Structure formats: C-alpha cells, structure tokens
Amino acid sequence: DVLLTNSDGSSAGTGRWGNTVMFLSAGTYLNELPAFSTLDRDVLIGGSFKYFSVGGTGVNDVADTIDSAGTAYSADIGVLYPATEYLTLGANYQNILASKLTRSSGVNEDIPSTLKVGAKAILVGKEGQSMSPHSTRRLYLNADYDINSNNQPNADEFQAKLAATY
Numbered sequence: 001d002v003l004l005t006n007s008d009g010s011s012a013g014t015g016r017w018g019n020t021v022m023f024l025s026a027g028t029y030l031n032e033l034p035a036f037s038t039l040d041r042d043v044l045i046g047g048s049f050k051y052f053s054v055g056g057t058g059v060n061d062v063a064d065t066i067d068s069a070g071t072a073y074s075a076d077i078g079v080l081y082p083a084t085e086y087l088t089l090g091a092n093y094q095n096i097l098a099s100k101l102t103r104s105s106g107v108n109e110d111i112p113s114t115l116k117v118g119a120k121a122i123l124v125g126k127e128g129q130s131m132s133p134h135s136t137r138r139l140y141l142n143a144d145y146d147i148n149s150n151n152q153p154n155a156d157e158f159q160a161k162l163a164a165t166y
Helices: none
Strands: 002-005 011-029 044-060 070-082 087-094 100-103 108-110 114-125 138-148 159-165
Touching: 044 100
Parallel strands: none
Antiparallel strands: 002 011, 011 044, 044 070, 070 087, 070 100, 087 114, 100 108, 114 138, 138 159
C-alpha cells in the first residue's frame, strides 16, 4: 500500500493504484492484400486496437478511489515505405479514435492523438543496402517528428538517433 498524505503532510490513508494497457496488433506487407497485389515495393502496414484501464483501491480522505477508476479504447495505424535500399520512411497515427478515458465519477480525460513521421538511413552496412558498404559494421541514422492532435508540430518532440552495431 501507498501512504497518502494531505498538502500539510498529515496522513490521509493508504491505497493502491494501477494502470493497464492491453492491445492486439497485426501487420503485413501491403502487396499481400489482394487489392494491392501488383505493388512492387515491400510496403508494410500495421495496426493496434488498445484498451486502457485505470483504478485504485484503499481508504483515504483525499479522493474516493472507486470514483477514480476508468476505461477507454483507441487504435493505432502505421506504414513503412522502403524509398531506396538504404532509406526507409515511416508514419504512425496513434490514438486515431479520439477516445476519452471515462471515469466512474463521470469525469472524462482526453487521450490525445499523435502523428509521428520518421526515417531510417543505413549509413554503413551490407553491400547494396547502405550508403557506404562494410562487411561487418553497421551505422544507422534515425529521425522522427511528432505532430499533436491540434495539428501543431511539437518542436520538443523531434528526435534524431545514431546507432552503431559492431
């Protein structure tokens, strides 16, 4: 149990809290679907269905933990496109159902949607699959950028990573 305190530091009771996310995911090559069988690229698509659950137990003076329990559903979809032998582009749209976490107290919390776009370049790798060939060394450059549910770019969420494998 977690000891709960008031803003003045006095004891307000004890409780337990938990968050759970369960999901079911699937992915495939787009050209394996009958409608896209003539596609000559190995474009990958995938998606997930998600179930969120939050809840708590305990006795306290701060809040009724039973009224804090809640659930929500959402989904993600993504695509990977091999632009060249060494460059892959991708996009992922998270929480596309614009869901709300509905608590038993009646309070609703938005689960924000996010569009992520990114790229992976193989700088050093196998012959024909990288910008610079090497038989055993690997060097990747990954970059991604997030756009939040207000369709505004999030400058704080740009990430670039350099990964090496020896």
